[in-house]
Amino acid sequence: MIHQLFFPVLILAFSGLLGACFLEGPKESQKVAPPTAPEGRLFASTWSQDFYAMMKYVHLYDEIHPFLYNLEGGRSNTGRILSVWKKDEIDERIRWLRLMSPRTLIIPTIFRWENDFEKVSDAIGLNGNTKVRDLHIQNILKEIDTYGYDGIDIDYEGMTCEKKEVFQEFLILLRDELHKKGKILSVAIHPKTVAEKPSVYPCKGLKSSIQVDFYEAYRGQLTHDYEFLGKVADKVKIMAYELHPRKQGFPGPGPQAPDWWIDKILEYAVARIPNDKLYMAIPTYGYDWALHCQAETKSVYYSRAKWIREKMAPRKEEPTDVLEIFKTQPKAEDWTYLRPYLYRHQGHVYSDPSLWYRMGGCDRVAFYMNRSAFEKKMKILDKYKIRGFSFWQLIEDNDPEIHKYLEEKLGSELSEVH
Structure with missing residues (x-):
C-alpha cells in the first residue's frame, strides 16, 4: 500500500522543483563525469x-x-x-x-x-x-x-x-x-x-x-x-x-x-x-516451453513463476539437473522438444530454478530467475x-x-x- 501512495506524495513534494527544472535546460557545467564506485x-x-x-x-x-x-x-x-x-x-x-x-x-x-x-x-x-x-x-x-x-x-x-x-x-x-x-x-x-x-x-x-x-x-x-x-x-x-x-x-x-x-x-x-x-x-x-505439444512459449518473470508454483502443483527444481529429471519423470520419452537436445545438458547442473508441470494436457517446463x-x-x-x-x-x-x-x-x- 505504501508504494501506491508514493508517487502522489512525491509529485506534491517536488512540483516546485520540477517547475524550476523546466525553466532551465542543462548547462555545460552540469555535465556528469563518470561516477567512481x-x-x-x-x-x-x-x-x-x-x-x-x-x-x-x-x-x-x-x-x-x-x-x-x-x-x-x-x-x-x-x-x-x-x-x-x-x-x-x-x-x-x-x-x-x-x-x-x-x-x-x-x-x-x-x-x-x-x-x-x-x-x-x-x-x-x-x-x-x-x-x-x-x-x-x-x-x-x-x-x-x-x-x-x-x-x-x-x-x-x-x-x-x-x-x-x-x-x-x-x-x-x-x-x-x-x-x-x-x-x-x-x-x-x-x-x-x-x-x-x-x-x-x-x-x-x-x-x-x-x-x-x-x-x-x-x-x-x-x-x-x-x-x-x-x-x-x-x-x-x-x-x-x-x-x-x-x-x-x-x-x-x-x-x-x-x-x-x-x-x-x-x-x-x-x-x-x-x-x-x-x-x-x-x-x-526465463521462458516456459511446451515439451511435447504445439503450444505458445511464454516469458517468465516473477508473477508467472509465482502463479505456476501456487496453481499448477509443479515439480520444483533448484538447482536444476535436466538429465536427472528426464530419467525420473513419467513419460519423459514423449518430450520431443527436449529429448533430442539432452546432450546440451550433459555435465551441467544449473543454479537456475525450474518448474515442471502439466497444463491443458501438455507437459511444460519454466526456467526463471x-x-x-x-x-x-x-x-x-x-x-x-x-x-x-x-x-x-x-x-x-x-x-x-x-x-x-x-x-x-x-x-x-x-x-x-x-
Whole structure:
C-alpha cells in the first residue's frame, strides 16, 4: 500500500522543483563525469522501458539505459531516430529520473535487431552512404543536447558480416563527437566464448577476412570485434542471455544464462576488453516451453513463476539437473522438444530454478530467475573483477528479492530516497 501512495506524495513534494527544472535546460557545467564506485563494488546498470520501475529503482543504479530509440526506415535508413516516448514525455520523465537519483547517469539506447525487413545499413555508412551516416551521428548528438543525456548506448544486433568495417568507422566518428561534448559511448554486444580451433572467415565486402577465435561464428558475433570495441567504446556491455531462446526446436529448453556460460564468456572477454570498461548483462527472465505439444512459449518473470508454483502443483527444481529429471519423470520419452537436445545438458547442473508441470494436457517446463540464481551469477562477475553488471530488463515484475539483494550488495549509500 505504501508504494501506491508514493508517487502522489512525491509529485506534491517536488512540483516546485520540477517547475524550476523546466525553466532551465542543462548547462555545460552540469555535465556528469563518470561516477567512481567504492573499490571492489560492481557498477550497476540496466535497460528499461518501464518508467514506473525506473522511478522506483533508479537509485540502485550508477547508470540507466531507457530503451527508447530505433532507427527510422526498414531495409534502408534515413539517419533519423524514433522514440517510443513522445517528446514531452521524454523531457518530463528524464527530469523526474534526475530528481529521483541525481548521481545516476542517463544513457538511452538506440536499438535495431536485423531481420528480413529491418536492417542496419545507411545509418552506419554501408555502400559509401556517408551522408546518411553523418546525419545519423548529428541526430544522436542533437537528441543528447536536447534532453541532457550523459551519452548514448548503441545496440545494433544481428548485423551481417559485411558491415563490420563500416560499423567500426561509424563508432570511431561517433565516439570522437561524443567526447568533444564530454559524453559517453556505450555499446551492447553479442556474447562469445573461446573457440577450440581458431579459423579465418572470408566475408565478401570486407577489406580483410575475419579472424574467428570464438565459438559462436554467426552473424552478429562476426560483426562485433571485442578488441576493437574495447579500445573505442567507453563501456562495453555483453548481452549474456538467450542461450535457450523462445522458439521450439534447437537448442531446446534451458536457462537463459547458465553459470558455466557466463564464466566462459568472461574468460574470452577479459583477454580482449579492459576490465574497467566491461559489463556483463544478466537476464531477469526465463521462458516456459511446451515439451511435447504445439503450444505458445511464454516469458517468465516473477508473477508467472509465482502463479505456476501456487496453481499448477509443479515439480520444483533448484538447482536444476535436466538429465536427472528426464530419467525420473513419467513419460519423459514423449518430450520431443527436449529429448533430442539432452546432450546440451550433459555435465551441467544449473543454479537456475525450474518448474515442471502439466497444463491443458501438455507437459511444460519454466526456467526463471530468482535471488539465489542471480547471486551465484554475480559471484562469477566478482571473480573476474570487471567494471559492472547490467540487467535485461528492469520491469515491475522482476523478483523483488533481486532488488533487495542489490541494495544489500551495493552499499548503504544507495538507501532509498523515500
